Amino acid sequence: MFKKILIANRGEIACRVIKTAKKLGIATVAIYSDADREALHVKMADEAVHVGPPQSSQSYIAIDKVLAAIRTTGAEAVHPGYGFLSENPHFADALKEAGVTFIGPPVAAIEAMGDKITSKRIAAAAGVSTVPGHMDLIQGADEAARIAASIGYPVMIKASAGGGGKGMRIAWNDTEAREGFQSSQNEARSSFGDDRIFLEKFVTEPRHIEIQVLGDQHGNIVYLGERECSIQRRNQKVIEEAPSPFLDVATRKAMGEQAVALAREVGYFSAGTVEFIVDGDRKFFFLEMNTRLQVEHPVTELITGLDLVEEMIRVAAGQKLRFAQDDVKLEGWAIESRLYAEDPYRNFLPSIGRLTRYRPPVEGPRKDGTIVRNDTGVFEGGEISMYYDPMIAKLCAWAPDRSGAIDAMAGALDDFEVEGIGHNLPFLSAVMAQPRFRDGRLTTAYIAEEFPEGFHGVEPDDAQARLLAAVAAFINARIVRRSARISGALANHARSVGKDWIATVAHREFAFVITQDETGDVIAFSDGPSLMISSDWRPGDSHAAFVVAGEAANVKVSLDGSGLRLRWRGIDVTAFVRSPRVAELARLMPVKTPPDTTKMLLCPMPGVITSLGVQVGDTVEIGQTLATVEAMKMENVLRAERRAVVKAIAARAGASLAVDELIMEFE
Numbered sequence: 001m002f003k004k005i006l007i008a009n010r011g012e013i014a015c016r017v018i019k020t021a022k023k024l025g026i027a028t029v030a031i032y033s034d035a036d037r038e039a040l041h042v043k044m045a046d047e048a049v050h051v052g053p054p055q056s057s058q059s060y061i062a063i064d065k066v067l068a069a070i071r072t073t074g075a076e077a078v079h080p081g082y083g084f085l086s087e088n089p090h091f092a093d094a095l096k097e098a099g100v101t102f103i104g105p106p107v108a109a110i111e112a113m114g115d116k117i118t119s120k121r122i123a124a125a126a127g128v129s130t131v132p133g134h135m136d137l138i139q140g141a142d143e144a145a146r147i148a149a150s151i152g153y154p155v156m157i158k159a160s161a162g163g164g165g166k167g168m169r170i171a172w173n174d175t176e177a178r179e180g181f182q183s184s185q186n187e188a189r190s191s192f193g194d195d196r197i198f199l200e201k202f203v204t205e206p207r208h209i210e211i212q213v214l215g216d217q218h219g220n221i222v223y224l225g226e227r228e229c230s231i232q233r234r235n236q237k238v239i240e241e242a243p244s245p246f247l248d249v250a251t252r253k254a255m256g257e258q259a260v261a262l263a264r265e266v267g268y269f270s271a272g273t274v275e276f277i278v279d280g281d282r283k284f285f286f287l288e289m290n291t292r293l294q295v296e297h298p299v300t301e302l303i304t305g306l307d308l309v310e311e312m313i314r315v316a317a318g319q320k321l322r323f324a325q326d327d328v329k330l331e332g333w334a335i336e337s338r339l340y341a342e343d344p345y346r347n348f349l350p351s352i353g354r355l356t357r358y359r360p361p362v363e364g365p366r367k368d369g370t371i372v373r374n375d376t377g378v379f380e381g382g383e384i385s386m387y388y389d390p391m392i393a394k395l396c397a398w399a400p401d402r403s404g405a406i407d408a409m410a411g412a413l414d415d416f417e418v419e420g421i422g423h424n425l426p427f428l429s430a431v432m433a434q435p436r437f438r439d440g441r442l443t444t445a446y447i448a449e450e451f452p453e454g455f456h457g458v459e460p461d462d463a464q465a466r467l468l469a470a471v472a473a474f475i476n477a478r479i480v481r482r483s484a485r486i487s488g489a490l491a492n493h494a495r496s497v498g499k500d501w502i503a504t505v506a507h508r509e510f511a512f513v514i515t516q517d518e519t520g521d522v523i524a525f526s527d528g529p530s531l532m533i534s535s536d537w538r539p540g541d542s543h544a545a546f547v548v549a550g551e552a553a554n555v556k557v558s559l560d561g562s563g564l565r566l567r568w569r570g571i572d573v574t575a576f577v578r579s580p581r582v583a584e585l586a587r588l589m590p591v592k593t594p595p596d597t598t599k600m601l602l603c604p605m606p607g608v609i610t611s612l613g614v615q616v617g618d619t620v621e622i623g624q625t626l627a628t629v630e631a632m633k634m635e636n637v638l639r640a641e642r643r644a645v646v647k648a649i650a651a652r653a654g655a656s657l658a659v660d661e662l663i664m665e666f667e
Contacts, residue, residue: 001024001025001026001313001314001317002026002076002077002101002313002316002317003026003027003076004026004027004028004029004046004073004074004075004076004077005017005021005026005027005028005029005075005076005077005078005079005103005313006028006029006030006031006066006069006070006073006075006077006078006079007028007029007030007031007041007045007078007079007081008031008060008066008078008079008080008081008084008085008086008091009041009060009079009080009081009082009083009084009086010031010032010033010036010039010041010060010084010377010388011039011041011377011378011388011389011391012375012376012377012378012391012393012394013081013082013083013293013295013375013377014030014041014044014045014081014377015040015041015044015375015376015377016081016309016375017079017081017309018030018041018044018045019044020307020309020310020313021079021309021313023307023310024310024313026313027046027047028044028045028046028047029045029046029047029048029049029069029070029073029075030042030044030045030047030048030049031048031049031050031051031059031060031065031066031069032048032049032050032051032059033050033051033052033053033054033055033056033058033059033060033387034050034052034053034054034059035054035385035387035388036054036385037050038382038383039377039382040376040377040378040379040382041377047073049069049072049073051065051066051068051069052065054385054387055387056084056387056388060084060085061084061085061088063085063088063090063091063094066078066085066091067094067095067098070095070098070100071098075100076100076101077100077101077102077103077313077316077317078095078100078101078102078103079103079104079309079312079313080102080103080104080292081292081293082290082292082293082294082295083389086104086291086292086293087110087114087290087291087292088110089107089110089111089114092104092106092107092110093107101316101317102316103270103312103313103316104270104291104292104312104316105268105269105270105272105291106267106268106269108266108267109263109266109267109268109272109291110291112266113266113272113288113289113290113291114161114291115160115161116158116159116160116161116198116288117135117136117137117160117196117198119288119289120133120135120200120286121135122262122265122266123262123286123289125265126258126261126262126264126265127258127261128258128259128261128262128286129258129276129283129284129285129286130285130286131200131201131203131277131285131286131287132151132200132201133151133155133156133198133199133200133201134147134150134151134198134199134200135198136198137196137197137198138181138197138198138199140181141177141178141179141181141182142178144157144177144178144180144181144197144199145174145175145177145178145181147199148171148174148177148199149174149177151199151200151201152201153171153172153173154170154171154172154201154202154204155170155171155177155199155200155201155202156168156169156170156199156200156201156202157169157170157171157177157180157181157184157197157199158184158197158198158199158200159184159185159187159188159191159192159194159195159196159197160188160194160196160197160198161188161192161193161194161196165232165234165235165236165237166187166188166191166192166634167184167185167187167188167191167192167197168184168235169181169183169184170202179625181197183635183637184197185197186635187634187635190630190635203277203279203285205279205280205443205445206230206277206278206279206443206444207228207230207244207246207277207278207279207442207443207444208228208229208230208232208237208275208276208277208278208287208444209226209227209228209229209230209244209246209247209255209275209276209278209284210226210227210229210273210274210275210276210294211223211224211225211226211255211256211259211273211274211276212224212225212226212227212271212272212273212294212297212300212308213259213260213263213268213271213272213273213274214270214271214272214308214311214315214321215263215264215268215269215270215272215315215321216269216315216319216320216321217269217315217318218320220320220321220324221260221263221264221268221269222260222321222323222324222325222328223256223257223259223260223325223328224300224304224306224328225242225243225252225256225300225303225304225328225330226242226243226244226247226252226255226256227240227241227242227243227244227273227294227296227299227300228240228241228242228243228244228245228246228442229275229296230442230443230444230446231431231437231442231446231447232444232446232447233348233447234634237295237296237338238337238338238340238424238428238431238447239335239336239337239338239428239431240296240299240335240336240338241299241333241334241335241336241402241405242299242300242302242303242330242333242334243303243330243333245402245440245442246278246282246440246442247278247282248282251278251282251284254284255276255284258274258286259274262274262286262289263289268291269315270291270312270315270316271292271293271294271297271308271311271312272289272290272291272292273289273290273292273294274286274289275287275288275289275290293308293309293312295338295391295394296336296394298334298336298373298375298394298396299334299335299336299396300334302332302334302371302373302396302398303330303331303332303333303334303398304328304329304330304331305331332398332399332400332401332405333398333399333400333401333402333404333405334396334397334398334405335396335397335405335406335408335409336394336395336396337394337395337396337409337413337428338391338393338394338424339391339392339393339394339395339416339418339423339424339425339428340390340391340392340423340424341384341390341391341392341421341422341423342390342422342423342424343422343423343424344422344424344426344427344454344455345422345455345456345457346422346604346605347454347604348424348427348455349422349604349605349631349636349659350386350390350605350606350607350631350634351384351390351421351422351423351605351606351659352383352384352385352386352421352606353383353384353420353421354381354382354383354384354420354421355378355379355380355381355382355383355384355392355418355419355420355421356380356381356419356420357380357417357418357419357420357542358378358379358380358381358382358392358417358418358419359380359416359417359418359543360374360376360393360395360415360416360417361374361395361411361412361415361416362415366408368408369399369400369404370397370398370399370404370405370407370408371397371398371399371408372395372396372397372408372412373395373396373397373398374393374394374395374396375393375394375396376392376393376394377393378392378393384421386606386607386631392418392423395409395412395413395416395428397409397412402440403438406432406437406438409432410429410432410433410569411554413425413428413429413432414429414553414554414555414556414568414569415543415554417542417543417556426455426457426458426567426570426571426572427455427570428570429458429569429570430455430458430569430570431450432569432570433458433569433570434450436450457570457571457572458569458570458571458572459506459571460505460506460571460573462508464568464569464571465505465506465508465510466505466510466525466528466531467531467548467551467553468505468506468555468566468568468571468573468575469503469505469508469510469512469523469525469575470523470531470533470548471533471535471546471548471553471555471557471566471575472503472505472564472566472575472576472577473501473503473512473514473521473523473533473577474514474520474521474523474533474535474537474546475537475557475564475577476501476503476564476577477497477514477516477521478537478538478539479539480497481497482539484496484497498579499513499514499515500512500513500579500580501513501514501577501578501579501580502577502578502579502580502583503575503576503577504575504576504577504578504583504586505566505573505575506571506573509583510525510526510527511525511526511527511580512524512525512526513526519532519534520532520533520534520535520547521533521534529549531548531549532548532549532550533546533547533548533549534546534547535547537557541557542556542557542558543555543556543557544557553568554568555567555568556568560574562576563575563576564576564577599644599647599665599666599667600662600664600665600666601626601627601638601662601663601664601665601666602660602661602662602663603629603651603657603658603659603660603661603662603663604629604636604638604659604660605629605631605636605659606631606656606657606658606659607629607630607631607636607656607657608629608630608631608654608655608656608657609627609628609629609651609652609653609654609655609657609663610628610629610630610635610653610654611627611628611653612626612627612649612651612652612653612664613625613626613627613628614626614646614649614664615646615649616646616647616648616649617645617646618645618646619643619644619645619646620640620643620644620645620646620666621640621643622640622641622642622643623639623640624639624640625637625638625639626638626639626640626663626664627651627663627664629657638663644666644667645666645667646664646665646666646667647664647665647666647667648664648665649663649664650662650663650664650665651663651664
């Protein structure tokens with residue numbers, strides 16, 4: 001076994017590898033850029049080596065600098081994590097030449113599967129089902145449009161060296177094929193240094209289901225079940241689960257056997273993932289093979305009881321697999337929610353800044369038999385950088401069945417406190433509550449279909465609004481009673497606390513009378529039943545467990561002016577609890593209107609202007625490209641929402657802009 005390994009990565013996956021290495025008694029070496037000097041993976045490792053400036057091209061994927069760190073520390077092996085150099089055959093080859101073990105598959109397998117065109121040909125030769133498409137190189141946008149039309153729309157435009165949703169577009173007509181080809185090529189060149197593009201038929205109403213494979217260097221290969229990864233946004237996975245609610249035993253077996261056949265065809269060992277597109281009739285087609293540890297590997301670990309990082313290390317050390325296919329048992333259900341630094345209220349645009357509060361839920365087994373796990377690479381007070389992937393954490397929940405896993409995840413999301421940046425916690429909570437998700441009726445178009453106008457928060461129904469009104473009433477009573485208890489006051493001069501109040505929640509008013517007994521408070525609503533509420537909440541607490549009429553609700557609480565901001569199950573409301581007279585006056589207050597920005601193009605995210613598509617005086621049409629912004633390694637095209645004339649341009653190509661900074665004005 002190795003004595004020291006270097007992790008050629010950062011963030012949560014570096015922390016994840018370090019945890020397993022420590023469990024095995026292996027010393028660890030972290031590498032870091034200028035932006036990551038104070039990062040969690042640096043603090044967790046036994047040693048840390050600086051490898052360059054924030055740009056990954058000059059640090060984390062600079063092979064010479066990583067090799068220098070290996071030589072300096074004497075690391076015997078390298079775990080690449082995912083992304084960066086994890087699927088770079090030149091890196092794996094350089095390690096081999098240096099006499100350092102690559103904790104991953106052989107170079108030949110990385111090369112064969114890393115090129116999506118080559119991989120599809122190999123898959124077909126191995127008897128794996130493949131999607132119809134054009135696997136030869138495409139020279140330009142016009143040729144892409146001609147080929148797409150011959151295949152038949154819709155088509156998927158994909159970078160041959162792509163991954164993580166980068167360099168991928170769906171085109172429904174010739175115009176989208178041309179534009180998608182150019183954007184995919186630009187992203188591929190920027191992210192992978194390889195701008196080769198291919199096309200394939202886009203399967204409508206598809207599910208994205210992948211098979212986890214694991215092999216050793218002695219010819220043993222097994223599959224560890226599947227993961228359902230259909231909940232995606234811009235081809236980036238958001239929620240994953242294992243097993244899939246769609247597959248039957250026969251389909252699972254067939255997919256698993258084809259995945260193993262493909263792995264065997266390329267002499268594969270270590271952990272790998274074979275991705276498939278599955279249609280409504282359970283027909284499946286090979287998509288690609290990821291020759292690395294997958295981001296969503298924790299759900300497989302939770303249902304199999306295996307530590308995939310440990311298995312990768314053991315395989316790299318030359319050990320045989322300690323189990324056969326018949327030994328693999330899938331127990332229970334696991335769900336993973338990716339917590340991203342993306343603002344769902346701004347079309348999921350990246351958000352950067354300092355984590356002023358970061359309090360994940362308690363990990364481990366719970367009294368109800370569920371398990372919560374949180375893989376993260378950040379900490380309270382740390383910073384989310386613009387240079388890297390926006391992932392904050394991967395929150396996982398396990399339960400004996402799918403319904404229990406969803407409930408456990410919903411509760412864990414309620415318990416997760418993140419402040420200081422925009423994040424997608426409310427969106428994740430909203431998905432957990434949707435009937436379609438709970439029924440398992442998933443496709444890769446789920447988010448687009450369920451949120452066609454984007455995410456604008458969760459509007460509470462009457463029962464939820466009443467529950468939050470009770471919470472607000474309880475908190476207000478605690479605050480008012482505490483204020484009334486002033487030490488040193490004369491007995492007959494105590495402040496009288498009223499019992500009649502009006503709570504306003506999500507534009508609904510609830511008149512109530514509140515009384516207190518030894519078990520809690522009773523909220524007697526004038527238009528409904530009385531609710532008993534109890535909690536250990538104290539002034540200053542930002543999160544507390546409430547029990548309202550026997551229903552548990554873990555609510556995030558913060559003061560918002562004269563109101564109370566309450567967040568629960570994706571709902572984010574400011575509640576007001578007022579005396580009847582103050583409530584009457586509040587109804588007369590005018591509503592402040594937001595400023596008019598309809599004649600401005602504002603930068604929707606912190607990023608770099610890579611190009612401007614218009615000049616002053618140009619008349620632009622609806623849908624015309626105005627500017628392109630690159631942020632978090634993704635290219636974002638800003639288009640005109642109406643016909644207008646460009647009055648002024650305030651930004652230039654290459655400029656770094658903050659959120660809502662002016663790009664151009666219109667007449």
